[in-house]
Amino acid sequence: MAQYTLTELATYQEDVRKSRFAALASKADNPDEALRFFAEHSVPTATHNCWAYRIGNEYRFNDDGEPGGTAGRPILQAIEGQQCDRVAVLVGRWFGGIKLGPGGLIRAYGGVAAQCLRLGSRIELVDEEQLLLQCTFADMALVQSRLGTFGARIQAEEFDAAGVRWQVGVPRQLADALVAAFTDLTRGQGRYRREADEQGH
Structure with a gap:
């Protein structure tokens, strides 16, 4: 329903x-x-x-x-x-x-x-998957500017010496595409974790 x-x-x-x-x-x-x-x-x-x-x-x-x-x-x-x-x-x-x-x-x-x-x-409401994204300050603006393309919304934001950490809700059917784009935009340096994969990357 x-x-x-x-x-x-x-x-x-x-x-x-x-x-x-x-x-x-x-x-x-x-x-x-x-x-x-x-x-x-x-x-x-x-x-x-x-x-x-x-x-x-x-x-x-x-x-x-x-x-x-x-x-x-x-x-x-x-x-x-x-x-x-x-x-x-x-x-x-x-x-x-x-x-x-x-x-x-x-x-x-x-x-x-x-x-x-x-x-x-x-x-x-759209069925969403939760992602945890971490990237450096250098990549932050670029990544943030692309989140909307995937219908993603930032639910929580934390900063530390290494950069930013976001908790993001994304429509489940676009989660794979967002992870691929995030990896590409951060040249493989960004870290992410999916709710379905507690092992992390």
């Missing part, structure tokens, strides 16, 4: 029995990115800032003071129900004086999160 992520920030707001629910959803490539998104967008004036993210097999959710299982988990279920991955969803609630009860909270948080994702601008 196809999986989707968001191309830009998505928002949706709804009033449920005098409580206001405001959802914000964003693409997140790793848990740190998701947690940063929640930290930056949580609203101090909201009664609750509840959230969930799913990134591949990793997921987390937070009820932020709502009864256990009535907020974060329904948001996570909305992410899964909308076939989304690499997505973080934050739902703020401003209490309006009428208690919704567990069932009402589950429907409100889940429904607002699902509608936010449904209305968001989405793109299908």
